[in-house]
Amino acid sequence: MSRRFNRYFTSNNSSSTMPSSADPALRKVFDQFREPGDPEDTMTVNGVMKFLPAIGVGLEEETVLVLAEALKAPTMGEFTREGFVEGWKALNCDTLEKMRAKVPTLRASFTNDETTFKKVYLFTYNFARSPNQRSLQMDTAIEYWKLLFTHRFQKNLGDWIEFLETEYKKSIAKDTWNCMYDFVQFADKDPELRSYDVDGAWPSILDDFVQFSRRKNGTEPPPQEEMDTS
Template sequence: MDNYYANPPSTPTSATTSTSRAPDVKKIGALFDSYKGGHCPKNSYRRGLTLEVPLDSDTGNIGIDGTLKLCEDLGVNPEDVVMLAVAYELKSPGVGEWTRQGWVDGWKNLQCDQIQQMKAAIAQLSSKLSNDTDYFRSVYNFTFDFAKTEAGQRSIPVESAVAFWGLLLPAGLKGRALQHMDMKTGDDGETVYTASRDPGWNATHSELWSEYMNEKGGKGVSKDTWMMFFDFVRTIDAKFEKYDADAAWPSAIDDFAEWAKEKLC
């Protein structure tokens, strides 16, 4: 199936401006029912990601067909990274799946009970994802569990991770979410981030990372590697000259840094 999406806080973050009335949960529930059900064959996604997803209404959730219809009504490409932000807001349990509780609570928090309002919310979520570092990180962290195909999985397949990085990194680099930062330890022992004037991670580095992971990344990406890669991207200099091999980076990042330095010379 198409890979069209790529630990959230307990409460979703509203992206819309306040409205004159509270959203109607009955209308939100009716929309959920209109998208629930349908069948879809198990194919491979454009990026080669195969996932087990609900294909009919047996679970009581919206499945792939309903998701595709939702995207059509919203005027959003199913592979647009903003759908990851929507999945985060609605607490989607996995690719192409939406529970009634998450759907109702999520859209209610976003102040939406009709399609036009949802379209406006999605536009704001897209901008927020690219420009708000904290929000980007929340969606990024959520994506690791979202990408799992089985309960209790401790890692996600490399091809899945690469696919989701392919969605997330360009979004963060487009705005300020992945702005290059200098990282140092303060007097209190806490890590301090300050905006850097030096060039940092860019699209070329993203391509190198994908190349490296596809060739040498093994079978799976651990949660530790996934989480710490975010800080690595934000703090590494363009030539990797300031990379600290003695820092507590996962081995996958250590090995990549050594491999990439030769490519960047």
């Protein structure tokens, strides 16, 4: 992740759990890490790379994505003042000390809470995509899939990356990214993909991948015998 940048912990509602009196303190923290040349009400990459270690978040860990989703970061290496203030208020944090104390909960939520993971996963597509590009570059998608799927899809991730790099060789559409959430859940229950139906409702890229994986691993199902109609 540093190469590019170098239970939903509270309920995800529009109202903050901290009073508006927390706003000045959070704006002060935000301004503490902004660079002098940053656009108004924006913290750019240098400030973000100082802020994350200050609250105990490593630049290459998946907690970066959890935090980016919670603070509604518009893109890699950037926070807006509004997203920063409202996000931390929703997490009941208005000081660096409280933020540091919240990080273990955020870290655990990525692994242990499926609602959080799904929100973070779906959020990451637009977060990782370059501005003005309709799709996500394949190499970028691969890096984020490695990060997101650290604790799942482990038996198929290597084959998936090999398939993308050697056969697919295209950018990743949003529909493909979103469908991978459901496919990973399916593959974790059936790592050999024996029950996958290539004539089902999955997108064609996943049909192609399953056929690739079956050929590579020798798990192709035997051809169905034709029914005797005599």
